[in-house]
Amino acid sequence: MWTSYSARHAAQLIGLPESAVRSCIRDGLVGTPGAVPAQLSFRDLSALRTVKALVDAGLPLPRVRKELARIQQHLPSGTSLAELTVEARGGQVHIRGTHSEVALAGQLALPFDIVPAKATLPPGELRELPRAEPPAPVAAPPATADQWIQRAMQLEERDPVAAIDAYRRSLKLHPECTEAWINLGRLFAESGDATAAHDCFRSALDLDPADATAYYNLGVIAQDAGKEADAIALYRRALELDPHLAEAHYNLATLFDQSGDSRAAIRHINEYRKLTR
Structure with a gap:
């Protein structure tokens, strides 16, 4: 069997x-x-x-x-x-x-670069902001907020701890940068610090209440915490702002299937399939 x-x-x-x-x-x-x-x-x-x-x-x-x-x-x-x-x-x-x-x-x-294991496991995949192309290497020590963001993006995969520090330095110079708040929140979430991640995504929404990525990432945090109703509301808000956010449809399909709402689950999985063809 x-x-x-x-x-x-x-x-x-x-x-x-x-x-x-x-x-x-x-x-x-x-x-x-x-x-x-x-x-x-x-x-x-x-x-x-x-x-x-x-x-x-x-x-x-x-x-x-x-x-x-x-x-x-x-x-x-x-x-x-x-x-x-x-x-x-x-x-x-x-x-x-x-x-x-x-x-x-x-x-x-x-060729992975090993970083120290965290006390808690990182959550699942959060949504990254679109990137046109990898940033050019920064030769001199960063001096501006944009340069610190570039440094952080270069460090994300091989040294997330240093990337977090670089995003923090960028935000100290330019706290109104929504992109930096979202990227920093994603790194916190991946390191297992859901509270810090939540605060970063909320800071991004304070600056831009129409940021679909921030709402989606908050939904992931809520879903991982078992707060299904909150997650559904956050994913729905993300889709209101960005109807092409396929991952939100997939996660909603999963949540509705778990709650027994098969009609809603089918609707969202069909939307997910349309967007990922």
């Missing part, structure tokens, strides 16, 4: 926030993208343990998802992330295939 697990049940079993599991489903790392309700297998749970192992090693969740998605693209057909043994060693993540048909020569070493 085949047993399936919901995103919430899987999150509880593995020790990841539910939103992190939802993000992995959307990325195609586990389950079926766009399926509501999510039905995860025991094999999917093993793949999620791989995600958690990297998070426990101190790697930012967004980078873990991005790198695992890249690895998955190069795996032979029928091979799962669940069949890979992962360990962080010497500033790198080493992945060894355990399946006899995995066409990986020896070990695949990925």
Whole structure:
């Protein structure tokens, strides 16, 4: 008999926030993208343990998802992330295939920069502000708010702690920068400090009450905290401001499915699929 697990049940079993599991489903790392309700297998749970192992090693969740998605693209057909043994060693993540048909020569070493593990697990994926292109390297020590933001963006993946400090320095010089507040809040959330993240997103909304990204990210925090009604209201407000915010539709579909409102769940998952075709 085949047993399936919901995103919430899987999150509880593995020790990841539910939103992190939802993000992995959307990325195609586990389950079926766009399926509501999510039905995860025991094999999917093993793949999620791989995600958690990297998070426990101190790697930012967004980078873990991005790198695992890249690895998955190069795996032979029928091979799962669940069949890979992962360990962080010497500033790198080493992945060894355990399946006899995995066409990986020896070990695949990925150049991750390890940061100290946090006392609490980071929440799931929050929404980033659109970026036209990576900022140019800053040669001299930052002196202006914009330069500190550029430095922070360069540091986000390899040194989130230093990136947080850089965003704080930018905001000290220019506290009216909504982008800096949102990026800082996202980093706080990913480090497990939901309270600081909440305050940053609220500061962004004080400056720009029509910022859909801030409302969406507040919704993620509320959903991870089990405040479903608050999360629904925040996601709805985000969609009023930005109807093309696909992630909000997906999360609403999940929440409505859990509450038994199948009609609303179907409506939002259909909108999600339209936007992600």
